[in-house]
Amino acid sequence: MAYKRTCSQADCDNPVYARGFCRKHYNMMWRKGRVGTIYEKIEQSNMTADEIYELNSIRREIERSKQMYNNVIGLDARVKWRKKITKLEHDLKESESRIERLKQQRAEKRRQKAMKEQRETENQTETME
Numbered sequence: 001m002a003y004k005r006t007c008s009q010a011d012c013d014n015p016v017y018a019r020g021f022c023r024k025h026y027n028m029m030w031r032k033g034r035v036g037t038i039y040e041k042i043e044q045s046n047m048t049a050d051e052i053y054e055l056n057s058i059r060r061e062i063e064r065s066k067q068m069y070n071n072v073i074g075l076d077a078r079v080k081w082r083k084k085i086t087k088l089e090h091d092l093k094e095s096e097s098r099i100e101r102l103k104q105q106r107a108e109k110r111r112q113k114a115m116k117e118q119r120e121t122e123n124q125t126e127t128m129e
């Protein structure tokens with residue numbers, strides 16, 4: 001088949017080696033033991049592994065801070081954790097909107113890439129005839 005797929009990682013145009021990734025990114029995911037789950041998340045969300053990690057770690061930190069807020073004793077400590085939660089929630093919103101913009105750019109780039117690959121496939125079919 002002349003159709004050539006490229007890596008699932010955003011902004012990587014290397015050919016697919018395994019599970020939707022190029023050799024480099026596949027090896028990277030494999031070393032982290034995250035090939036299966038990360039690949040599915042990337043496919044579903046149109047996000048990169050780094051972006052998924054970024055959002056997850058902020059969300060985890062918010063959860064931890066909320067637990068701290070509920071368990072600390074004394075007004076000062078509660079004010080401190082309340083401030084931290086507010087800051088983290090702000091960070092999360094910023095990350096989410098930045099990543100949302102990147103996702104839209106990426107979707108557009110993928111559409112163009114798919115069209116280009118489609119044209120190439122058609123050209124190759126023509127020369128074979």
Ligand SMILES: [Zn+2]
Nearest residue numbers: 007012022025
């Ligand atoms: Zn790649």
